[in-house]
Amino acid sequence: SAVISQKPSRDICQRGTSLTIQCQVDSQVTMMFWYRQQPGQSLTLIATANQGSEATYESGFVIDKFPISRPNLTFSTLTVSNMSPEDSSIYLCSVARANNQPQHFGDGTRLSIL
Amino acid sequence: QQPVQSPQAVILREGEDAVINCSSSKALYSVHWYRQKHGEAPVFLMILLKGGEQKGHDKISASFNEKKQQSSLYLTASQLSYSGTYFCGTELDNQGGKLIFGQGTELSVKP
Incomplete structure (x- = not known):
């Protein structure tokens, strides 16, 4: 399976600031996804990162708050903008080679907002 | 649209068996565990495609009943290493591979 490097692994940020999370894969993948997971809860899909086009966002998530870039088939970033304490969570990227293929997850970014 | 998992939590002794169920209100294209x-991070266990698949490796197996829109994960002769939270992720037709995850089942295996 693909090796996924997600950075940073954790951060503590001030209210109103923005943080960009990086997801790097060691091989080309068709699909990349971004999830949010509150401690002890399920994974909620934020958006699908599409290479060469705008990300596709799920209900409740908007581009202005969570801009995503996908410049090539091995890299994506998620920015959490104008952060508030409610954004404190674990953010995970996942990759899949195609439909009906396993998703493999990065180790996640644990974000705390003061 | 979120699939429903049951039970929410289960405690086992080493060597005991468990079944975790995942039900959807919508027709499924595939189920991931x-x-x-x-x-x-979550670790992939197996994927089942529509068509009534049953898969397994080692002592963990799963079935997918497309008609009933549900999948079950079977853990037999449980080991301490099986402890963790199990999630099913469901994929609908023409959804570009995106998954909707159930709320999770917490499994604890005691010596």
Whole structure:
């Protein structure tokens, strides 16, 4: 399976600031996804990162708050903008080679907002 | 649209068996199963495609009943390493591979 490097692994940020999370894969993948997971809860899909086009966002998530870039088939970033304490969570990227293929997850970014 | 998992939590003794169920209100294209240990990323276990598949490796297997829109994960002769939270992820037709995850089932295996 693909090796996924997600950075940073954790951060503590001030209210109103923005943080960009990086997801790097060691091989080309068709699909990349971004999830949010509150401690002890399920994974909620934020958006699908599409290479060469705008990300596709799920209900409740908007581009202005969570801009995503996908410049090539091995890299994506998620920015959490104008952060508030409610954004404190674990953010995970996942990759899949195609439909009906396993998703493999990065180790996640644990974000705390003061 | 979120699939429903049952039970929410289960405690086992080593060597005992468990079944975790995942039900959807919508027709499914595939079902994925993952295990997540505390503080770690989810780890892929298996994927089942529509067509009534049953898969397994080692002592963990799963079935997918397309008609009933549900999947079950079977853990037999459980080991301590099986402890963690199990999630099913469901994929609908023409959804570009995106998954909707159930709320999770916390499994604890005691010596």
